[in-house]
Amino acid sequence: MSFQITTAFVQNFSSNVQMLVQQKGSRFREAVRSEAVTGDTAYFDQIGAATAVKRSSRHADTPFTETPHSRRQVTLEDYEYSDLIDRQDRVRTLSDPTSFYAQAAAFAMGRATDDVIVAAANGTAKTGKSGQSPVALPGGQKVPVNASGLTLAKLLATKEILDAAENDPDEPRFLACPAKDITVLLNTTEVKSADYNTVKALVAGQIDSFLGFRFIRSQRTGLVVGGSDRACLAWRQSAITLAIGQAPTARITERSDKSYATQVYYSMSVGATRMEEEGVVEIATQA
Numbered sequence: 662m663s664f665q666i667t668t669a670f671v672q673n674f675s676s677n678v679q680m681l682v683q684q685k686g687s688r689f690r691e692a693v694r695s696e697a698v699t700g701d702t703a704y705f706d707q708i709g710a711a712t713a714v715k716r717s718s719r720h721a722d723t724p725f726t727e728t729p730h731s732r733r734q735v736t737l738e739d740y741e742y743s744d745l746i747d748r749q750d751r752v753r754t755l756s757d758p759t760s761f762y763a764q765a766a767a768f769a770m771g772r773a774t775d776d777v778i779v780a781a782a783n784g785t786a787k788t789g790k791s792g793q794s795p796v797a798l799p800g801g802q803k804v805p806v807n808a809s810g811l812t813l814a815k816l817l818a819t820k821e822i823l824d825a826a827e828n829d830p831d832e833p834r835f836l837a838c839p840a841k842d843i844t845v846l847l848n849t850t851e852v853k854s855a856d857y858n859t860v861k862a863l864v865a866g867q868i869d870s871f872l873g874f875r876f877i878r879s880q881r882t883g884l885v886v887g888g889s890d891r892a893c894l895a896w897r898q899s900a901i902t903l904a905i906g907q908a909p910t911a912r913i914t915e916r917s918d919k920s921y922a923t924q925v926y927y928s929m930s931v932g933a934t935r936m937e938e939e940g941v942v943e944i945a946t947q948a
Contacts, residue, residue: 686771688877689778692835693901693933703735703904704792705936734792735904737932740773742766745922759923763911766927770909772881774931779837779883781933782894782901783943802938806890806945810845811838813852816872819895819942826939828897836874838893842946843868843878889948900940906930 696705709729744762751757786796802822804815816836823834846852846868868876874895886892907930916924935941 683768684772684775684880685768687774688771688879689775689835689837690771690903692833692875692877692898693778693896693903694899694936695903695905698735698737698904698906700906701737702792703737703906703932705733705735705902705904705934707731707733707936731788732790732792733902733934733936734787734789735902735932735934736787737904737906737930738777739928739930740770741926741928742769743924743926745916745919745924747920747922751923759913759925762925763913763927766911766925767909770927770929774903774929775879775881776883777931777933778901778903779879779881779894781935782896782941783892784935786935786938796938798935798941798943799938802942804942804944806886806947808947810946811842811893811944812845813849815944815946816846816874819944820872820874822942823895823897823940828900828940830873833898834874834895835877835898836893836895837877837879837884838944838946839880839884839891840878841948842891842893843876845946846871886943886945891946891948893944893946895942895944897940900936902934902936904932904934906932 696703707730709731711726711728714724714726744766746759746762751759783798788794788796804818804822807815809815819836824830828834852868852871867878870876884892884894907928909927909929912924912926914924914926915921
């Protein structure tokens with residue numbers, strides 16, 4: 662049985678509308694590169710590593726060095742939220758619920774944005790002139806489960822993969838993982854030690870940064886590998902691009918066709934892609 666606005670009527674409940682536990686907005690949007698785009702499909706060009714040619718003699722012909730060039734395709738998807746608040750409902754409540762509905766809508770849009778980013782991080786990217794070639798995250802960018810949760814060994818392996826690929830050490834790195842893996846890591850002896858963790862994570866009751874990664878806790882359902890195993894994701898900020906065709910936009914208006922009820926409406930148009938495989942690592946952890 663679902664509960665509508667009538668559950669907040671004053672004869673039954675207090676005047677305060679309480680937001681139930683939920684993720685309040687996006688946690689990943691500021692951890693990726695964002696680009697404003699137009700149209701339903703966007704393309705992002707990529708320049709690879711060029712190779713210098715050693716000069717062999719005086720007055721030699723100018724060598725031709727082809728610079729690697731590729732592109733990634735992003736297809737934008739539209740998201741909507743709307744709900745109605747009757748005039749009678751507004752009269753029967755001591756507080757106007759409109760702002761709470763708008764807040765709930767904004768939170769929902771943020772969570773949807775995170776789902777788009779997670780799906781792009783370890784999903785199939787589209788490359789080529791018109792996005793005709795699918796590219797999966799290769800096995801070399803994956804740390805196996807090895808019947809364990811998030812361990813120091815797995816974090817070190819992840820760091821090595823990113824470092825060996827020459828990911829810019831000055832660019833922010835992030836690691837998304839569920840609460841369970843935060844707990845597993847906090848119980849690691851090395852992480853408890855001030856010698857290994859200068860940010861004193863245990864003092865604050867949470868891990869913020871470790872081994873160059875800023876940790877972001879997330880319970881989104883996309884953080885799974887298969888079956889009951891979980892997936893933590895590590896990435897360099899610019900390795901994932903969020904394409905924004907329309908940022909979350911709100912409209913709160915009266916609906917004459919609905920007895921002048923107030924409609925809370927939100928919409929957005931977003932998409933995301935993994936820009937390069939070498940900048941993302943998937944870490945499998947045991948449930």
